[in-house]
Amino acid sequence: MNTRKLFISAAQSACWLLAAASSAMAAGAAPDALVKSTVADVVAVIKQNKDKQVLRQLTEQKVLPHFDFKRMTQLAVGKAWREANQTQQQALESGFRTLLVNTYTNVLKRSAAADRVAIDVAPVRPQSGQDEVTVKTVVKQSGKQPLAIDYRMQSTADGWKVYDVVVENISLVVNYRASFEAEISHSGVDGLIKVLDEKNRALAKS
Structure with a gap:
């Protein structure tokens, strides 16, 4: 599975799984409960709203809010992250975040037509x-093969x-690291920042 297909599969499932209400996060919900609590609310929203701006919001x-973008960007960029200056690090994190925003918005438009989706979430009981x-899930959708998706999560001051x-x-992250490292090797950190900017402008127009 290439990076784009991988991301789209993950993004489509995450749209249903990871949009928990802020009250659940504030209540310190367990990671599996946080995942389970999202399904009905998000599906209801995307069924009723197909406007791109509404979906972007x-x-x-x-x-x-349920993603740790700094850590994701660090892992995806690899060793070049430590060599980048603060301005470059901020640009990389911002570009990666915008990439997810644009991709998720487009995926949500397609998800609005999804029918008969069932998601099994394995219970997680973190030790003291x-x-x-890792929250393990299986997404089942009519006419498609079940899709196993695991979410690696970290406890932070703001929740999981x-x-x-x-x-x-x-x-x-590993898939993105391969493409990011190739771009950095070819044109440096600034080259990767430029590529992210170009991808985001293209996605914003689609």
Whole structure:
């Protein structure tokens, strides 16, 4: 599965799974409960709203707060992150976040037509002091093969945050790292920032 297909699969499922209400986060919900609590609310919203601006707002307010973008960007960029200056790091994190916003918004438009979606979430019981867990899920949709998606999450001061998504044993972060490192090797960190900007402008128009 290439990076784009991997991301779209993960993004479509995450649209249903990871847009929990802020009250659930404030209440310190367990990671599996946080995932389970999202399904009905998000499906209801995307069924009623197909306007791109509304879906973009849903993405930014309900989905993305559950991601640790700094850690995801660090992992995806790899060793070049430590070599980048502060301005470059901020540009990389911003570009990666915008990439997710634009991609999720477009995926939500397609998800609005989804029918008969069932999501199984395996229970997770973190031990005392455990600050990282993996929430295992299986997405079942009419006419499609079941899709195994794992969410690697870390406990933070703001609740549980996703720092990687694993689709059928393929890590989203690892896949992005391969393409990011290739771009950095070819044109440096500034070249990657430029590529992210170009991708975001293209996605914003689609």
